[in-house]
Amino acid sequence: MKKISLLGATGSIGTQTLEVIASHPDKFQLEALSIGKNIELGLKQIIEYKPKLVSVQFKEDYDKLLKEVPNTVKLMYGNEGIEEVAANNDADILVNAVLGSVGLRPTLSAIRAGKTIAIANKETLVTAGHIVTSEAKKYNTQLLPVDSEHSAIFQCLQGERLKEVEKLILTASGGSFRDKDRSELKNVTVDDALNHPNWSMGAKITIDSATMMNKGLEVIEAHWLFDMSYEKIDVLLHQESIIHSMVEFMDGSVIAQLGTPDMKVPIQFALTYPERLQLEGKKRLNLSEIGKLHFSKPSFDRFRCLDFAFEAGRKGGSYPTVLNAANEQAVSLFLEGEISFLQIEEAIERTLDEHTYIASPSLEVIQDIDFQTRQLVKTLMVK
Numbered sequence: 001m002k003k004i005s006l007l008g009a010t011g012s013i014g015t016q017t018l019e020v021i022a023s024h025p026d027k028f029q030l031e032a033l034s035i036g037k038n039i040e041l042g043l044k045q046i047i048e049y050k051p052k053l054v055s056v057q058f059k060e061d062y063d064k065l066l067k068e069v070p071n072t073v074k075l076m077y078g079n080e081g082i083e084e085v086a087a088n089n090d091a092d093i094l095v096n097a098v099l100g101s102v103g104l105r106p107t108l109s110a111i112r113a114g115k116t117i118a119i120a121n122k123e124t125l126v127t128a129g130h131i132v133t134s135e136a137k138k139y140n141t142q143l144l145p146v147d148s149e150h151s152a153i154f155q156c157l158q159g160e161r162l163k164e165v166e167k168l169i170l171t172a173s174g175g176s177f178r179d180k181d182r183s184e185l186k187n188v189t190v191d192d193a194l195n196h197p198n199w200s201m202g203a204k205i206t207i208d209s210a211t212m213m214n215k216g217l218e219v220i221e222a223h224w225l226f227d228m229s230y231e232k233i234d235v236l237l238h239q240e241s242i243i244h245s246m247v248e249f250m251d252g253s254v255i256a257q258l259g260t261p262d263m264k265v266p267i268q269f270a271l272t273y274p275e276r277l278q279l280e281g282k283k284r285l286n287l288s289e290i291g292k293l294h295f296s297k298p299s300f301d302r303f304r305c306l307d308f309a310f311e312a313g314r315k316g317g318s319y320p321t322v323l324n325a326a327n328e329q330a331v332s333l334f335l336e337g338e339i340s341f342l343q344i345e346e347a348i349e350r351t352l353d354e355h356t357y358i359a360s361p362s363l364e365v366i367q368d369i370d371f372q373t374r375q376l377v378k379t380l381m382v383k
């Protein structure tokens with residue numbers, strides 16, 4: 001029986017993780033979960049999955065829930081609560097499906113507690129990849145990718161040698177506006193941007209897909225997860241999201257991982273690795289029905305966020321922290337209707353331009369940069 005703790009249980013990855021857990025009651029047991037503000041769904045999950053430990057984001061919600069949760073549940077809130085769910089319980093594996101750089105501290109706590117981490121929370125790897133990976137090495141903790149592209153690469157690399165890899169090829173759908181040129185992006189709405197062609201996901205990552213910042217974050221995520229230089233990471237537009245990513249080896253051989261777009265596949269693989277289990281649900285891939293797959297090279301002029309991310313990754317140091325925080329803040333302003341779609345990239349570019357490089361930022365410096373960057377984006381972009 002694998003014991004699991006889950007951060008971000010009420011989100012898109014969180015709810016799918018719970019479905020995977022429920023589909024194999026003989027294999028998985030939920031020990032602890034964290035939720036944000038959605039206490040209505042959180043309460044249903046507590047009743048159905050019976051975790052021993054639960055954390056909510058806010059004290060007011062903790063007060064409300066205290067009266068409702070069974071007395072077998074230890075309830076906590078805030079930073080202390082989420083870190084407890086990540087690290088201080090009997091779970092063998094933490095699924096980190098929380099949104100944003102708020103996932104950094106709990107990830108580090110879990111690493112130091114020796115938990116295996118199934119990581120969906122890419123912002124944590126972008127903002128502090130050097131700290132997360134060096135701590136994982138130090139504590140001999142495994143980071144298992146959940147992000148579909150990184151799970152694909154991880155699957156392609158099974159039994160292979162990293163030194164024989166020539167390129168990681170991350171596929172990108174192009175997002176909600178893949179068929180529009182820049183002039184058509186000026187007046188697009190939040191609803192337009194939230195309409196991803198292939199994946200049903202949380203709001204923030206769906207907007208990131210539309211700006212291609214998602215792929216930019218994934219490039220940095222791949223750099224850290226697979227210890228690969230940026231020169232060896234390519235992005236390929238592939239509108240169907242059937243090939244989830246590929247690895248090219250030094251002899252020219254290319255191994256790809258394919259499947260219908262279904263996040264339960266990488267979630268379950270991270271939970272069962274190195275084994276596989278039956279997965280019911282979405283229709284299986286049928287290439288003869290699909291007939292054709294499409295590929296093209298993304299333009300950095302069209303998808304400027306992809307360019308910003310490669311540049312921030314190559315410069316390294318504090319730049320990825322700024323990139324991530326500026327993006328989180330700008331996307332949040334876009335979703336609130338405060339700025340337009342194209343102003344997301346404007347905010348990121350202006351913030352990166354104003355930043356003074358710090359070579360190897362500590363956790364405290366990263367948290368300070370994260371905070372200052374968000375403030376700067378608000379000052380620059382909201383009149």
Ligand SMILES: NC(=O)C1=CN([C@@H]2O[C@H](COP(=O)(O)OP(=O)(O)OC[C@H]3O[C@@H](n4cnc5c(N)ncnc54)[C@H](OP(=O)(O)O)[C@@H]3O)[C@@H](O)[C@H]2O)C=CC1
Pocket residue numbers: 007008009010011012013014034035036037038039057082097098099100102120121122123146147148199200201202203204205263
């Ligand atoms: N969705 C997908 O298919 C994929 C997602 N990912 C990555 O997985 C992560 C989660 O994405 P997704 O599931 O789409 O996001 P969602 O927005 O759907 O869910 C986010 C979860 O995090 C919780 N949360 C948000 N902010 C806070 C906070 N400040 N403190 C505590 N909890 C918080 C939310 O709680 P609540 O809702 O209760 O407020 C929710 O449980 C992201 O890093 C994303 O990039 C990667 C690949 C695919």
Ligand SMILES: CC(=O)[C@@H](O)[C@H](O)COP(=O)(O)O
Pocket residue numbers: 147148149171172173174175199205208209210214215263
């Ligand atoms: C499901 C998943 O992993 C997302 O990150 C998805 O890849 C988004 O797709 P695009 O960023 O390619 O549009």
Ligand SMILES: [Mn+2]
Pocket residue numbers: 147148149218
């Ligand atoms: Mn992805």
